Amino acid sequence: MLAMMAGSPEPAIAPLRQIESSDVSLLASLLLLIVAARLLGRLFAHFNQPELIGEILAGMLLGPALFDLIQPNPALAGIAELAVFLIILSAGLEMRFTDVVSAMRGRGMLLAVISFVVPFAAGVGVAAAFELDLMRKIFLGLCISITALPVAVKLLDNLGILHSRIARYALATAVVNDIAALFILGIVLNLPQQLSLVETIGTVLLATLKLAALASVVVAMNWTLEWLERKQLSVQSLPEKLGRYFGGEALFSFVIVFALGFGTAGEMLGFHFVIGAFFGALLLDKRYFLTSRYEDLRTTLSSVTGGFLSPVFFAYLGLEFRNIELDEIAFPLTVIAVSVLAKVFSGWIGGRLIGMPNREALGLGCVLNGRGVMELVVAGIAYQKGFIGSTTFSTLVLMGIVTTLLTPILFKRLFPPVALEAYRRADHR
Numbered sequence: 001m002l003a004m005m006a007g008s009p010e011p012a013i014a015p016l017r018q019i020e021s022s023d024v025s026l027l028a029s030l031l032l033l034i035v036a037a038r039l040l041g042r043l044f045a046h047f048n049q050p051e052l053i054g055e056i057l058a059g060m061l062l063g064p065a066l067f068d069l070i071q072p073n074p075a076l077a078g079i080a081e082l083a084v085f086l087i088i089l090s091a092g093l094e095m096r097f098t099d100v101v102s103a104m105r106g107r108g109m110l111l112a113v114i115s116f117v118v119p120f121a122a123g124v125g126v127a128a129a130f131e132l133d134l135m136r137k138i139f140l141g142l143c144i145s146i147t148a149l150p151v152a153v154k155l156l157d158n159l160g161i162l163h164s165r166i167a168r169y170a171l172a173t174a175v176v177n178d179i180a181a182l183f184i185l186g187i188v189l190n191l192p193q194q195l196s197l198v199e200t201i202g203t204v205l206l207a208t209l210k211l212a213a214l215a216s217v218v219v220a221m222n223w224t225l226e227w228l229e230r231k232q233l234s235v236q237s238l239p240e241k242l243g244r245y246f247g248g249e250a251l252f253s254f255v256i257v258f259a260l261g262f263g264t265a266g267e268m269l270g271f272h273f274v275i276g277a278f279f280g281a282l283l284l285d286k287r288y289f290l291t292s293r294y295e296d297l298r299t300t301l302s303s304v305t306g307g308f309l310s311p312v313f314f315a316y317l318g319l320e321f322r323n324i325e326l327d328e329i330a331f332p333l334t335v336i337a338v339s340v341l342a343k344v345f346s347g348w349i350g351g352r353l354i355g356m357p358n359r360e361a362l363g364l365g366c367v368l369n370g371r372g373v374m375e376l377v378v379a380g381i382a383y384q385k386g387f388i389g390s391t392t393f394s395t396l397v398l399m400g401i402v403t404t405l406l407t408p409i410l411f412k413r414l415f416p417p418v419a420l421e422a423y424r425r426a427d428h429r
Contacts, residue, residue: 026075030312032062033070033319037311048408050151052376053401055311059318072319076312077384083313084377086305088274089259092281093298111169111350112176115368118346120145122338130331135387138188143375143396144339146181147174148404151370155408159415161424166360169351170367178374185378186211186266186275189385210269218279225283252300255284274377317376320383321397322390332395336402343369343403344410360423363414370407371400 040054062069070076123141132140152174156167187207259280266276324332347365348358356364379396382388388396415423 029070033315037315052314055314056318059315060321063319065321080313080316083309088278089281092278107354108172112173114350115346116145116177119342122342139382146375147177147368148371166364322394366411371403375400
């Protein structure tokens, strides 16, 4: 019988069966991840906490850290990478290029620099105390210094102070911090493996020039669009005509292609794909593109990202989480404590320097303490590229969860209902 099978075409069919089995396994894994992530995400949202925490916990429950039902694999990693692109695209669409420029002017820039540099230095100090290598120092400092824009927006909106002075400075700071993080990430990913001083300086200068060139293209394109608008030329007519010709459903494809083009340009310059995609997304201002359908575009992107890919990405981070041994527990505890103290302190000292009263400055520091999407994206890229190990990665995931949970708790302790209502009235006067 074996001889007959050896002479028959049956073995040629075996790889097909393997592929089918692998496909079923992938689909079953996706089913479990999406269902668990959505359920736990909604549970956390019910208690006014970011959904991403529940989504990460879903991955931790299903992965090797606990029940070991799903293992990280290249197929899931590919889907997670697509999710990173769309998450960055969504973040870019939430920002306006003019808002980014205005955030880099005046006192707001002073606050943004302090709230980035102080936590970054604190993270590097912790890494040095635990004798970590240069790359781990950089990424630990980078992840501690980030403020999650979506977390800050949601918290401020829930508190009813989205248009307050705390909100204006917190959101501007988050924008600058996220851009600074992507800028440093782009440089780090271009560093040589053997770090000699001369090569490192040369690589940093070259990477800075490349990023400056990419940013200059974005600035030039934005300036051109503003110039055309001042000349009363209809910038919106081209995308509107394309939408009418190809159909409204094709607009989402145009946006994806536009961001992919910038992402590809960034990748050709040697940076991670998401850096170029982020710059491209900043140009998609609703004043110029797809004005009549901009909300439809955001709804479609939110449905695809928030309903499917984003939960898969954060659940995949949970799958990559590894249990931290008791003899290593000092490291994550120190990282979490330092990350909270450094961010709150830097927000407070920055707020005081720009003229905020004590409580308002502390409230600003509490809002800036929320990490989340961008920090986890940076940590995921660093882990995927092999710059950090499983212990550092798990620590950064844990830090992102804890600081995001603590943000509303600390703010509400600082501003109980009576004080918060008084602040709302005072801010609107």
